[in-house]
Amino acid sequence: MEYRFNEIEKKWQDKWKANKAYKVSNDSAKPKYYVLDMFPYPSGAGLHVGHPLGYIASDIYSRYKRLKGFNVLHPMGFDSFGLPAEQYAIETGQHPAETTKNNIATFKAQLDKIGFCYDWDREVRTSDPQYYKWTQWIFLEIFNSYFDKKEKKAKPITELVKQFETEGNPFTTHYSSFTSEEWKAFDHKKKQEILMEYRLAFSKYGEVNWCEVLGTVLANDEVVNGVSERGGYPVVKKKMRQWYLRITDYADRLLEGLEKVDFSDSMKEMQRNWIGKSQGAEIDFAIKGTDQSLKVYTTRPDTIFGVDFMVVAPELNLVQEIKSTEQAAAVDEYIAYVKSRSDVDRMAEKKITGCFTGAYAINPFSQQEIPIYISEYVLAGYGTGAIMAVPCGDDRDFKFAHHFNIPITNIIGAYFNGTEANATKEAILENSGFLNGMKMMDASEVVLQKLEEQGIGKRKVNYRMRDAGFSRQRYWGEPFPIIWTDGVAIPLDAAELPLELPHVDKYGPGPEGEGPLANISDWVNTPAGRRETSTMPGYAGSSWYFLRYMDPQNNETFCDRKASNYWNQVDLYIGGTEHAVGHLLYSRLWTKVLFDLGKIGFDEPFRRLVNQGMITGVSEFIYRYADDGNSDSKFMGTQIPYFDIDISDLLSESITPAAMMAKGEGQFYFSYDSIPMGEENRFDPRRVYITYVDANKLDVERLVKDDSKYFKAFFVTKEGFYFRGKWYTKEKDLSGKQIFMTSSAGEKMSKSKLNAINPDDLVIKYGADTFRMYEMFLGPVEASKPWDTKGIEGVHRFLRKLWRLFFDDIKGKIWTDEKATDAELKILHRTIKKIEEDTERFSFNTAVSAFMICVNDLFDVKCHKKEVLEKILILLVPYAPHIAEELWHQLDNAGTILDAAYPTFDAALLVESSKEYPVSINGKVRANINLALNLEQAEVEKMILQNEVVQKWLEGKDPKKIIYVKNKMVNVVV
């Protein structure tokens, strides 16, 4: 009986589906365990082998936990709102709802073939109105909340209104203070304007990242190096009314929360960097000749005597007030220059620019006059938008001082060499008035106290993180449940949700940068006012999806409190690092808000996060001869470029290279090994679909047959060339077939790079079980590694070998009911121990290897006993569920193996009485000696010294010392 994996896998997948084997109940006596994958965006490209890596890991762990007696929630869904579907709609006219539906169907079919244990009844799709109803609902909850700075938590905005009515404004942080009487006297619009300053989801005019090509604004983390993350289009700053989430209020809680979760250090570090907390001081410098002052932010108050100039962001209004008449023209000119520069320009060339304002600040301690400059290197949006420049300690300040010939005060003595700034905190201060002789680290505190005493400065914590932009001028996203009336945002009533996306025929932008929804006038204009035409960004739906899985069909609430109390936090979350500062931060924020408002009982969504590494692909390149056809035309005759063949008598005149190139038709592709040295830059590397390449050998015939764009191409090898179905050699022989070489390079796997490997093909060829195990066998889940399809044979051989423990091709059934020997039990229990340990610590690659060792060992002892084999099968369920279930039934077992009792490891079976000790002389292993494990030092020494090899190395001398580590080794020091 053969291992017919295709039949077996189909059979069990159907049975499991029919029996609802993966149905998960919210009501169970078992302990719960929640395993979550980052749900995919269903792109049109389908899955490649890189995607399922994390899904397989989580599936293994889920199935393992289930065997161990847990009620395991392991759901899957789709993050189905987003830009690509809309871009595709613009290009093809297909409605995003349609393409999304089709793409999801493809994804589900691909996933199901790999045999995941998802409860599809819990599937969520963020673009489903029954889902985004609750996204909108949560948005309204956030909109109707404010952050109480004293209690550091979100509260309903109604409580703030109550406070305003009774006490007036208790804070001055967001808005100027007022009394309760004043509040009551404000009209509705004024009140709403004030409340908008406090809402956790709020709207304001702000500078946003505007991407003209995409026709939308982008969040900070969606902009990379001044261009859009998706598509790489230029991004400029633009003032627009936008929605934001007040994530900055949660900066501290988001930082503190990191202490409570099990994320990798690098992941935590990325989030900390993004939040960018810094401790420092705000200091007021009087401005000479005015009653104004200049407020700067610094993290180094200890350097205050080293301040040689001030720099203010050009955008600040203060600049206009303080500029001197002589400098006014220069200042305005500079500001105009700064405005003309985009972010991309700024990043591309970081040159030192700036302009003196003509104004001076006064150092409060030394009374020295300090010139005030403006420069684009100071950002308006961070701190106070102004800095005190200390050129001896800050690199940028030093370069600026150097460029403008500003004299530098050295306060750090020998630490400053005059040619480079030194940001040390160790130096003993000089030229620093009352700080002289003090260590910099200690001086900060002294300065801070003095500043506070004199009322000219205070301690201040700053964050690099900005409030998160929450609106997009797009169609394919959640509509905001907001109607604008007389400039006031009126939320829809919860009963009116979901506010469904209206159908549109065109996806072009609306007037004045608005989204496509602005074009549908009968949707936009309602009796109550004008609807908000932006939609929510991609991260809205994904910020809370893990809650919906707990209670996916509930029409009464986003997630029943009983369900969220039962399932609680996600115990294990698996996904890529690319969401470090986007999705993960936003879902942590939403969870905290929902917790503060009492909607759920925990304030961190993910207890443990594992980042799967990226599987890189291997791209194959062929080289196109890139002649511009102009001056250097020595190759334009009847010869192939760089090649000594006159082909005029091989091919007819009408298809000579010259004729073809003149018509812009013929292309020359060169085999990698035939590219002339030193001429590489005349060749244009082109990716070629990897299925045409085997070990750098290109199957030219198939490529040309399949892809018409190569039909008129010449493929030049060292010996000759291929053209229109025939090989030609230098000797004008038409028979010889030649080798066309590609070159290869590893890079990210993707369909567009033509290096994607489709899991479907592998599942058909080797089966899902082989595929799952091989993905794990590649290496540690968290490491990035290259894909190499060849290795899959090894894993497949292992499964076939396992099968042959049960069945022989000729004899058929060979498993028996005989009692297992001690040696066999030893193999079994060693494996139980190893698999359990490895699975627990996510070391799936070594677990696969342990299975191989086990099967090899069982083969060596010819063990075909059910007693041993059925236990192995249970261990194998998480990794290769189909073959495990099939063989389980072949062993005449009843019921499904998915819920079998996990074997327990019996340590007694592995106890040894003696061990082969490696004996080393001076740390180098020279011999192996079998010793009883219960020996003491003295006995061991005696036995070691009798050993021939040891005696030889001792050369008659006495050993200095003998180190004996029980159960490890013996080391003789000579």
Added chain:
RNA sequence: GCCCAUGUGGCGGAAUUGGUAGACGCAGCAGACUCAAAAUCUGCCAUUCGCAAGGGUGUGAAGGUUCGAUUCCUUUCGUGGGCACCA
């Protein structure tokens, strides 16, 4: 520039707490079975000296701690990722 990872055979990787470096697999080589192929099985497989026995070297590099270092420390180089005029 700053921060975080990481570096082991031809390749993917193993060595969990400082204790026999290279498990397991791929590729390769030699052989068995076969008319042949596939499948399967056996052996070899870091490097170097040696017929062999046996020895030298070896975990990016250089030092250090230790009886003993892939593992800990210092310096340095390479690769990958994150942040980046954030004062």
